[in-house]
Amino acid sequence: xxxxxxxxxxxxxxxxxxxxxxxxxxxxxxxxxxxxxxxxxxxxxxxxxxxxxxxxxxxxxxxxxxxxxxxxxxxxxxxxxxxxxxxxxxxxxxxxxxxxxxxxxxxxxxxxxxxxxxxxxxxxxxxxxxxxxxxxxxxxxxxxxxxxxxxxxxxxxxxxxxxxxxxxxxxxxxxxxxxxxxxxxxxxxxxxxxxxxxxxxxxxxxxxxxxxxxxxxxxxxxxxxxxxxxxxxxxxxxxxxxxxxxxxxxxxxxxxxxxxxxxxxxxxxxxxxxxxxxxxxxxxxxxxxxxxxxxxxxxxxxxxxxxxxxxxxxxxxxxxxxxxxxxxxxxxxxxx
Numbered sequence: 081x082x083x084x085x086x087x088x089x090x091x092x093x094x095x096x097x098x099x100x101x102x103x104x105x106x107x108x109x110x111x112x113x114x115x116x117x118x119x120x121x122x123x124x125x126x127x128x129x130x131x132x133x134x135x136x137x138x139x140x141x142x143x144x145x146x147x148x149x150x151x152x153x154x155x156x157x158x159x160x161x162x163x164x165x166x167x168x169x170x171x172x173x174x175x176x177x178x179x180x181x182x183x184x185x186x187x188x189x190x191x192x193x194x195x196x197x198x199x200x201x202x203x204x205x206x207x208x209x210x211x212x213x214x215x216x217x218x219x220x221x222x223x224x225x226x227x228x229x230x231x232x233x234x235x236x237x238x239x240x241x242x243x244x245x246x247x248x249x250x251x252x253x254x255x256x257x258x259x260x261x262x263x264x265x266x267x268x269x270x271x272x273x274x275x276x277x278x279x280x281x282x283x284x285x286x287x288x289x290x291x292x293x294x295x296x297x298x299x300x301x302x303x304x305x306x307x308x309x310x311x312x313x314x315x316x317x318x319x320x321x322x323x324x325x326x327x328x329x330x331x332x333x334x335x336x337x338x339x340x341x342x343x344x345x346x347x348x349x350x351x352x353x354x355x356x357x358x359x360x361x362x363x364x365x366x367x368x369x370x371x372x373x374x375x376x377x378x379x380x381x382x383x384x385x386x387x388x389x390x391x392x393x394x395x396x397x398x399x400x401x402x403x404x405x406x407x408x409x410x411x412x413x414x415x416x
Contacts, residue, residue: 111173112156114166115139120174121183122214129170130212135236137169140196140206142176142395146415147223148205155226164230168237169209176201176395185214202394203369209236217241221350222369228254247349251290258292262322263300269319273329277359283383284332285313287320288343290351299352303376312380323351332361356383364388374402374414 118125122136129136141148155161165171174182178192190198199208202221209218209232218236220229231253232246240249268287269275275284289296303309321327321339330336337345346355346363353368356379365388367379375398382388382397391397402412 110152111139112152112162112171114162115171115173118170118172119183120172120180122185122210123183123187125170125172126185126210126212126214132170134168134170135212136210137165137171137236138208138210139171139173140176140201140208141173141204145204150223151205151229155224155229158226161226161230161233164233164237168233176204197392202365204395211239211241218246220369222371245349258294258297260291262289262291262320263297265300265304265318265320267313267318269317271327273319273321273327275317275319275332275357275361276330276334277332277357277361279359281359282315282317283359283364284317284319284357285380285383286332286355286357287318288323288348288351288353288355289320290323293351296352303371303373306373306377309373309377309380312377312384315384316380323348332357334361354379356380358383365394372415374412 116125118128126136139151141151156165174180174192174195176193176196180192181189182192182195183189184195184198205220205223207218207220208216211217218232218241220232224232228250231250234253235241235246235249275286277284304313319329321329321343323340323343325339327339328336329339329342331342335342348355348368350368353366355363356365358364365379365383367376371379378398378401379394381401382394387397388394391400402414405412
């Protein structure tokens with residue numbers, strides 16, 4: 081049976097204030113009726129939630145996103161998750177392509193889509209969890225299945241960010257029956273790990289994994305076996321490191337570090353995460369949510385083709401790529 085993992089579409093967001101509550105965003109995907117309709121002033125929403133002992137949860141989605149629908153249909157159809165979310169959070173929904181006005185924490189007003197750009201939202205659904213001071217204490221880039229999503233709710237509602245990182249909490253709370261060792265691939269770089277780029281070099285994709293990671297296992301078992309993914313992988317050098325490994329390496333920028341310290345510097349919190357660096361050693365994109373095959377291959381194409389230089393929205397690139405492939409007669413299924 082296929083394991084549902086953290087998966088995502090791609091996106092952008094924004095919020096707003098006004099003299100009256102904003103009109104509901106036009107979603108083809110039904111938002112639960114218990115989501116709040118507010119003036120979309122984050123300062124007010126956080127303060128109002130705090131008065132009731134709650135925290136603010138902001139959902140960023142888009143029309144036609146299968147993973148957004150999965151969140152609504154699967155997660156928010158489970159009574160325990162719904163009860164927990166309503167008890168501990170005020171939930172609001174934003175459309176990453178929307179034009180409603182929102183007010184950010186510093187008082188600036190902008191459209192939903194402008195806020196999405198400002199927050200560099202590249203995946204949908206994206207969920208932001210704010211504490212009482214307006215700090216984002218958890219951010220989910222992509223779909224989390226119910227057992228993992230509920231663990232995130234518990235983490236934020238319990239104020240556990242004061243004691244440990246979300247990654248550490250999730251590792252304890254959501255153990256998966258997965259391989260105790262890291263899978264290997266013939267295209268992974270071998271030691272010594274010198275990742276610096278030279279003129280004419282391929283871009284490099286750096287994969288961070290952990291043992292006992294079911295999402296990592298599925299990536300190796302399924303995604304990396306797909307012909308369309310292997311065709312994209314050939315355009316890259318690929319290196320892989322364990323998230324807590326003490327492996328010595330030289331980063332694409334030329335720094336000598338250990339893999340565990342580099343992962344902390346890069347703020348890697350989810351596995352598998354793939355970070356893409358250009359020929360100059362600069363990070364240009366990352367996937368930190370588990371994707372299905374089309375999205376996975378498209379991320380590699382986005383970087384290798386250089387499209388990220390002219391199209392900052394991965395979502396727009398994804399839509400254009402899907403249309404181009406369909407026009408050439410290929411079948412494109414976003415969920416397969």
